[in-house]
Amino acid sequence: DAKTTQPTSMDCAEGRAANLPCNHSTISGNEYVYWYRQIHSQGPQYIIHGLKNNETNEMASLIITEDRKSSTLILPHATLRDTAVYYCIVRLSGGGADGLTFGKGTHLIIQP
């Protein structure tokens, strides 16, 4: 699986949009981009994933660049409860017998 690079930490003001970047320059054409978050000592929470097109759900939007070498997770209206470690993960489509490879993620801190 391709590796990802994320900033170690980010701050965002409550109520503003939080934009979390991820670089995955070695991604291949059949690898998905997944985003999970983990609030302290809890299990990771699935947020969103995509292959080529931008995706949106009730939690967030995922913007993938046209060359697929980077992506941005957008939390449209951040709240204090969004403070967590956010993991960007690249996973091979059809890789049915593998798990997720977590890096160190981005520690997002929402400021009141």
Place this chain on the structure above:
Amino acid sequence: ETGVTQSPTHLIKTRGQQVTLRCSSQSGHNTVSWYQQALGQGPQFIFQYYREEENGRGNFPPRFSGLQFPNYSSELNVNALELDDSALYLCASSYFWGQGGEQYFGPGTRLTVT
């Protein structure tokens, strides 16, 4: 719809002992994966079970073993516990995992080895 559940929540064992952790997958999910998360690190993939057979494994020794039952619940067994086995153990379930689906995690079991 019930999410992924794990038991126990916390556990303290002594080095050399054996431990069994349990996981109930989310309704309708047929694939279960286990992860180990040491303090300050991201989760690491241990292995995966599909249709009651292990079909994928990370870089963990054979003393880490598991089972999946017909109802898709699962157990993680660790023999000859070592101090470094102290960690949060996470279970995750999925349905279309091989076709780009999502994996949902339980709350974890905190294992402390003394």
